[in-house]
Amino acid sequence: MKQSINGVLVDMTSDEIAEYNALQTEYQNNLPSLKLKQIKKIRLQKLIETDYLSNSDVTMPDNIKTWRQSLRDIPANHTDEDAYDLLLVRDADGNLTNSIWSKP
Numbered sequence: 001m002k003q004s005i006n007g008v009l010v011d012m013t014s015d016e017i018a019e020y021n022a023l024q025t026e027y028q029n030n031l032p033s034l035k036l037k038q039i040k041k042i043r044l045q046k047l048i049e050t051d052y053l054s055n056s057d058v059t060m061p062d063n064i065k066t067w068r069q070s071l072r073d074i075p076a077n078h079t080d081e082d083a084y085d086l087l088l089v090r091d092a093d094g095n096l097t098n099s100i101w102s103k104p
Contacts, residue, residue, distance in 0.1 A: 035084035036075065043071045046101060063104040070100060 001017050002009040012020065047068060053060040070077075078087060089097045 032081040032084060035081065035088060039074060039078075039084060039087050042096065042101065043074055046071055046103070050103065067104050074100070 001012045001020065003012050003016065004010075050060075050064055050068060052058065053064055074087070078084060087096075087098050087100065091097050
């Protein structure tokens with residue numbers, strides 16, 4: 001393996017290769033939790049966008065209540081990396097495509 005030092009490619013030492021491989025393994029092992037963290041961040045933003053509907057002087061429509069509940073249920077209903085990947089799919093414009101993100 002090679003690494004770039006000041007724009008020059010040099011061979012990595014066996015210790016550097018071992019460290020690189022360990023970091024790659026750690027990243028791969030933590031990838032599902034990183035994806036879930038990203039999903040929770042998106043979910044929070046979606047909930048914040050409709051928080052005003054929970055004010056005492058506003059009646060929240062049932063379809064919004066159901067949608068907000070489905071957002072809160074994401075961690076319980078989507079428990080593996082494949083499910084996380086489906087939630088994070090984006091179109092060519094960068095918009096999330098999973099229907100769960102679409103506000104009714």
